Amino acid sequence: MFTRRSLLNSLVAGGASALLGGSRRLYAAQTAVRRFRIWDNHSHLHSAPGDTPEARMEVLIRCADRLGIERIVLSQGYSADLHPTRDQLREENDRVLRAVRRFPERAYGSVYLSPSFLDFSLQEFDRCVRDGPMVGIGELEADMRCNAPEMDPIVERAISMKAPILQHTWLKADGNLPGESTPYDLVELARRHPGANFICAHTGGDWERGIRIIRSTRNICAGIAGFDPTAGVVEMAVRELGPERVVYGSDVGGRSFASQLAKVMGADIPDSAKELVLGGNLRRLLTPALRAKGYQA
Amino acid sequence: MIVDTNVNISRWPFRRLAGDETPDLVARLRQRNVVQAWAGSFDGILHKDIGGVNARLAVECNTYGKGFLAPFGSINPKLPDWREDLRRCAQDHRMPGIRLHPNYHGYELKDPVFAELLHMAAASGLIVQLVVSMEDIRTQHPLMRVPPVDLSALAEVVKSQPSTRLILLNWWPALREQRIAPLADAGELYFDLSMVEGIEGVARLEEQLPPERVLFGSNFPLFYFEAALLKVQESGLPETRKTMLFEGNARRILPPKAA
Numbered sequence: 221m222f223t224r225r226s227l228l229n230s231l232v233a234g235g236a237s238a239l240l241g242g243s244r245r246l247y248a249a250q251t252a253v254r255r256f257r258i259w260d261n262h263s264h265l266h267s268a269p270g271d272t273p274e275a276r277m278e279v280l281i282r283c284a285d286r287l288g289i290e291r292i293v294l295s296q297g298y299s300a301d302l303h304p305t306r307d308q309l310r311e312e313n314d315r316v317l318r319a320v321r322r323f324p325e326r327a328y329g330s331v332y333l334s335p336s337f338l339d340f341s342l343q344e345f346d347r348c349v350r351d352g353p354m355v356g357i358g359e360l361e362a363d364m365r366c367n368a369p370e371m372d373p374i375v376e377r378a379i380s381m382k383a384p385i386l387q388h389t390w391l392k393a394d395g396n397l398p399g400e401s402t403p404y405d406l407v408e409l410a411r412r413h414p415g416a417n418f419i420c421a422h423t424g425g426d427w428e429r430g431i432r433i434i435r436s437t438r439n440i441c442a443g444i445a446g447f448d449p450t451a452g453v454v455e456m457a458v459r460e461l462g463p464e465r466v467v468y469g470s471d472v473g474g475r476s477f478a479s480q481l482a483k484v485m486g487a488d489i490p491d492s493a494k495e496l497v498l499g500g501n502l503r504r505l506l507t508p509a510l511r512a513k514g515y516q517a
Numbered sequence: 518m519i520v521d522t523n524v525n526i527s528r529w530p531f532r533r534l535a536g537d538e539t540p541d542l543v544a545r546l547r548q549r550n551v552v553q554a555w556a557g558s559f560d561g562i563l564h565k566d567i568g569g570v571n572a573r574l575a576v577e578c579n580t581y582g583k584g585f586l587a588p589f590g591s592i593n594p595k596l597p598d599w600r601e602d603l604r605r606c607a608q609d610h611r612m613p614g615i616r617l618h619p620n621y622h623g624y625e626l627k628d629p630v631f632a633e634l635l636h637m638a639a640a641s642g643l644i645v646q647l648v649v650s651m652e653d654i655r656t657q658h659p660l661m662r663v664p665p666v667d668l669s670a671l672a673e674v675v676k677s678q679p680s681t682r683l684i685l686l687n688w689w690p691a692l693r694e695q696r697i698a699p700l701a702d703a704g705e706l707y708f709d710l711s712m713v714e715g716i717e718g719v720a721r722l723e724e725q726l727p728p729e730r731v732l733f734g735s736n737f738p739l740f741y742f743e744a745a746l747l748k749v750q751e752s753g754l755p756e757t758r759k760t761m762l763f764e765g766n767a768r769r770i771l772p773p774k775a776a
Contacts, residue, residue: 253747268716283716283751392655393662426656428532448653448712449744451534451737473716478747486741488535 253288253485259499260284260292260477261419262359262386262445262469265319266300273297277319280472281326287477290499293469293506294319295330295359295386300474302397303363306340309333313348320353328506328515329354330386334362335370345377355509358386359421363399367408375413382508384417386443386469391426403433410440417505419443419467427453431460438465441501446471449479454487454497463493467501520767521546521554521745522646523686523709523734526577526586529559531658536738539581547585549742552764554586555646555771557616561591562651567602575610587771589614589646593622594630600637607641613771614644616686620666621651627670632677639680644770649688650712651739665691668700675704682770686734687712697725707770709734710745710762719752719762728758729766 263280270276277294284292297312297319304312309332316329331348333341348354357378364370366387378385389403390396403424410418416439423442424430427450434440442457442465457466470480484497503517510517524546526539536542537559546554556578560570571590578586590606592599592615606612615638624630638645650665657663668691675681682705685692689712692700700706708726710719711734723731735745749759 279716282753286751286753287747390655393657393659394655425653447656449741450652450656451536451739451741452532455535475714476716476718476748476751478751479714479744482741482743482747485747486743 253481255491256288256495257499257503258287258289258468258481259502260289260445260470260472261467261502262421262443263292263294263472264296264298264300264359265294265315265473266296266298267473273315273319274322276473277322277327281323283472283477284326287481289477289481291326291328293328293330293356293386293502295356296332296361300361302361302399304332304334306337309337309340309344313344313354316354317348317352324353328356328510330356330358333357333360333374335360335364335366335368335374336362338370338373341374342377345374349381349383349509350377353513355506355513355515356383356386358419359388360385361388361400361421365399365405366401367405371409372412375409375416379413379415381512382417384419384505384509386419386421388421389424389430390422391424391429393426403430406440407434407437410437414439417441419469419505421469422446422471423453423457428456431457435460441465441467441505443467443469444483444497445469445480446475449482449486451486454483455489458487458489458493458497463489463496464501464504466493466497467505468498518552519550519733519746519763520771521551521735521737521742522684522732522767523711524554524556524586524737525559525739526556526574527559529739530563531661534738539577539586542738543582543585545742546737549746552585553767553773554582555589555614555767556582556586557589557646557648558591561593561616562618562621565593565596567591567593567596567599568605571602571606571610571612575612587614588612589616589644591616591618592634593618594634595622595624599634603634603637603641603643607643612643614638614646616646616648618648618651620649620663625667625670626674632674635674635678635681635683639678639682644682644684646684646686648686649691651687653690668692668696672700672703675700675706679704681705683707684709684732684770687736689713697722701726701730706730707732707766710748711736711740713748717752719748720754723752723754723758728761729769731762732766732770733763 268276297315578588684707
């Protein structure tokens, strides 16, 4: 049976054996991650090895263990398809449900929807979140920008369950794909729904612009997953948004847990801010949904 | 202990970085258990006075990191009299190696000047570091969009220059996994892990390559140093392989006395 104490004990034991391996100074830096309760808001099964969702999830959990990551929020299943059909959406959500069921005390599911199929998406929300075990929406990454009016009923469903929404955003120097959302689109949506909580996935990629775009819209947090571990991103985000609006995530399996975790572990910010970014903020965002389902944070 | 084969001194043109003053860079690396860092200069990417760039690099390494920072001078073979820059790196500054940025300097690897440069470097006993990219093309400044180096001609060139010791830095965006093994077979090629991505990415890389061909490189201070470090931790490699990766492989290429 998993408990937070048993996890910490196993991590401490792992760190100690590493220390006894003879590289005392080396592992002093690596085991620094163990000081924090780390929750990852942005993970997928795609690009992970394994023939089944359960097998892929075992790889994710194995790596999370090595880095002291306590829980992960999983979405999208195997696919990174920007034009999912109804059947694909349902199939990917089923994969996430299977993976989470394998590790119910380490992972939560987040439902994959598309405003292109609004009625279907609302039914899928009800199946997976209202009546199922999932606790959030997203990563939403479909062929319609998120400022579209079709997103409004989806956001209202999220508000009804107090579930956060993880919205894909990019600002690509070579141009976004058709239908790909930007932080500007998310700001439009978030201002129409001040009662909803949004995570701006990738902080728009071009984070120096992304942080400025979302700065004045306080129901948007910056999600730092899924772009290069460029030094300075977390320092700027904490400075401009405050530590309570920056959320760690990885975007595994396309990315590693490690490179994205480094953005926080390597940042010149106080430990109190790291604690919020690494997990405190996500726990706060998820608490209503977790409580509603009887999950322990 | 760590030998970091991929750091830069001076200023990144597009933002200030923690560690972009050499004394601070050295202190931060030492704090992270680095015992030697192979340092190029950000100035070598865009400056045309490469002789001045390399002279400053040599002085900075000697002043603030003697025995710790190993200088790798920049060579731009599209500048007039670049062979003199190479001679100075080898003979005047006694550098262990050079660093190339073909995409920023405007030449392709099939250009005969690249083969000549490799030949001359090998004749001078210089290690060559080829920087394949500096940053994600999607996030580059709109007036400064530079795609990664096209490596399609590299295997043939390396085969023609068998004495070359070549290290690819920041290569992941151009290669991913599929073309790595044939490249490694072409000659004495090494790969740093600074931009390697994906779940257990370093372990998967080591399945593609002889383990002695993978080097620890952080791309610090442009990247957070911890990214490379934690990727090794995520990989779950056995201790012996970690030791090779952190130090042993680099030491074999550049023994302590030569540094």
